[in-house]
Amino acid sequence: MKIIIWLLGALPLAASVMLLSYLPDSVPVHFGIDGRPDVWGSKYNLVLLSLVFMLIPLLFQIILALLEKQAKTAGDEKKQIQTRANIKVLLIVGICIVSVIDVLYGFILYSIFDASSEDSGSLIIKAACVLTGILFIVIGNFMPKTKKNGLIGLRTTWSLYNDNTWMKSNRFGGFTMMIMGAAVIVSSVFVPPEAAVPCLLGVVTASAILLTVYSYIVYKDELKKGGE
Secondary structure: OHHHHHHHHHHHHHHHHHHHHHOOOEEEEEEOOOOOEEEEEEOHHHHHHHHHHOHHHHHHHHHHHHHHHHHHHOOOHHHHHHHHHHHHHHHHHHHHHHHHHHHHHHHHHHHHHOOOOOOHHHHHHHHHHHHHHHHHHHHHHHHHHOOOOOOOOOOOOOOOOOHHHHHHHHHHHHHHHHHHHHHHHHHHHHOOHHHHHHHHHHHHHHHHHHHHHHHHHHHHHHHHOOOO
């Protein structure tokens, strides 16, 4: 499955190279909050952008290597099983994240070829927000399946206290992430492009605060029960 992440991560680069001769010399490289392009640059910037996207598979490779090392050096069988479970979750989530980036890059290329349309930039912003919402739902679905660790999942000082605080925090976190994803998708579809990103940031900020507070409440409850 690692090779799938790398192959998906390389798709934007392959598309950029193949379409380079068909692209206009000047392309939009930044869009304002209203969806209109406000910075233009060379078409070769797209190749640079696709190279930056390759850092994402690299990041997953590093995290997977750390988890695999933990699995090999774990002192007991339970820890090994938990770490292998986290590796499977991370592989699936990694494939989903890179796939979302590929789709978003497809929208970027489409907007460049359809630069005559005033809605092309707005389409990118809305697509990015909707895809982010879908990604939140996917991540939320897998969060309860993670086991206590310091690399993936809802990681706070309190959620990491013991297995119970981890399980409860990530179960609630998964539910919250899915609700957050649905809220982001709905708001992105119905609000104007200039309001889509602020709505996304607002939902993410509120959810982050809620999850942090909840993990603390679970931790305090566990202390009262005398959990270790």
